[in-house]
Amino acid sequence: AQTVTQSQPEMSVQEAETVTLSCTYDTSESDYYLFWYKQPPSRQMILVIRQEAYKQQNATENRFSVNFQKAAKSFSLKISDSQLGDAAMYFCAYRSASHALTQGGSEKLVFGKGTKLTVNP
């Protein structure tokens, strides 16, 4: 079974600075997807960025970028020019790319335990 580990329960950053959140995962599969979700105090789960394992290029979305190291099974999130609105819980998630529905749950997300990010003014 796949597992996702976020080793930093809490992180803090100064406004306008850069912060990196860590995520590692364990899988025997070669094709999969990785995600970072943001959960602000409103509780809503918001997709921040996604990465397809078959793509070598790191995904970017405005101030958010990832460092995807497939061999090391590492998927860190970098937030540049941090803003007060970035304060939230951040969850790393894994999803198999397997199309075999008979295996059951191949499209479920496996989440890490989350990292709480505080942005200081």
Add this chain to the structure above:
Amino acid sequence: DADVTQTPRNRITKTGKRIMLECSQTKGHDRMYWYRQDPGLGLRLIYYSFDVKDINKGEISDGYSVSRQAQAKFSLSLESAIPNQTALYFCATSAIGGRARNEQFFGPGTRLTVL
């Protein structure tokens, strides 16, 4: 209007009571999921459904049941609620095809407290 809605948003109930959490979606997605979030544990899958006739258990299905009444509706029931089912519950949907099939869309969550 929200694409994925959950009712109620908050609920307090007593041990032993039956309770149903409802999820509706207007995204036209076939796949729907129920997750549970506990502090320090992230989200864990309870049940998932790939279509109206397909229901599957997730990693923590004990004490829960589900019903897929229609493509757009997926409800989660606690037949006899117990305090350790106090948690935040999320419904999510995903598409079969297209670029969006890689992404799950979440509802706003239901905060359930069992006394």
